[in-house]
Amino acid sequence: MASLSLTQFRGRNLVADSRIRPSQTVNRPGRVGFLRVVASDTRAEPDLSVTVNGLHMPNPFVIGSGPPGTNYTVMKRAFDEGWGAVIAKTVSLDASKVVNVTPRYARLRAGENGSSKGQIIGWENIELISDRPFETMLKEFTRLKEEYPDRIVIASIMEEYNQAAWEELIDRVEQTGIDAIEINFSCPHGMPERKMGAAVGQDCALLEEVCGWINAKATVPVWAKMTPNITDITQPARVSLKSGCEGIAAINTIMSVMGINLNTLRPEPCVEGYSTPGGYSSKAVHPIALGKVMSIAKMMKAEFNDKDYSLSGIGGVETGGDAAEFILLGANTVQVCTGVMMHGYGLVKKLCAELKDFMEMHNFTSIEDFRGASLEYFTTHMDLVQRQQQAIQQRKAIKKGLQSDKDWTGDGFVKESESMVSN
């Protein structure tokens, strides 16, 4: 049976089925360009599975810490739909100190000609870490691991500047059987007021000390989640890896103010007439996240053996193409948070299908086949200038034909004639 596969990647329609061989390309009447039609062959499907810090996942798609990992019911749903791993909502020892407000989200829409009724491209939240009792979350982690022993559950944790508290937190989450820990050094709102989250991730001396406590205690792999709200994100990433963390996750949300209501003059999201800066996520942050992940990946490649350390790309992922971009920069896994809030848990099926389409298009059979492949194409601006000057010189040198009739010579006459023939 002939099969057709037409997949959209970031606004471009690509024929993405590499079972199609060039020789089988056919023109189709009534179409601009062409569609390629083939009979399916027996080539194996691309393998999406990854092994990261010794943890095996069926695919690289991980639920990012946030509402999609708040309780047993939703985490179970994530596994049932096929997510590679789940990172639970960040927990701390004393949830009674965590008091949320509503509304706590505000969205940015972009339509044609600047209309505010279009697609959601940006999402701000002023949500804190989990406000559910720690004991409850621990019981739910245990139940999840009992029911899904082969699936990867990662606890996201955060504590105050207190070694004993961090040690107790790590000890108790590890007792549930979770597979790894992600440290939230990055929440930009609310928690820094208590010297937590981004307050640690933005201060490399503090970060080194806290990472030291954590890594002396933890017996499972530890990922440090970075804040983008810092001048050079490679600095805390380097400190975290040097202090014993096995992986880096980037990015958490970007400090933002969603907007001001021009009728009431009050900021959004508006709680009793007031607001506080929040964290920005979704499609609009994707290019910023790619930039940060690229910087971290280059640093890891240059200074650490990048085979032993892992990198998890986060920010604005809604398509398989978005995920492929993070992997091309060196990410082992890709996290999705706001995308799940907008499209539901079934999004993972689309992500897997689109990532496979991309891999088939390039004949990649595994994630490792293309992980980090685009990193070498980033260079300095000065190097770009030199490359362009060289390329112009080369194009000039091979320019076909004579510039003017005065350039004909007697000795080179035949060659000069040939240089202006088209076939």
Ligand SMILES: Cc1cc2nc3c(=O)[nH]c(=O)nc-3n(C[C@H](O)[C@H](O)[C@H](O)COP(=O)(O)O)c2cc1C
């Ligand atoms: C409503 C909301 C709550 C979040 N809560 C947490 C959290 O508890 N811990 C954490 O590490 N990150 C949290 N995040 C950040 C996300 O995990 C992620 O880093 C960020 O939103 C960028 O990815 P995205 O564009 O896929 O959402 C939250 C994000 C949102 C939108």
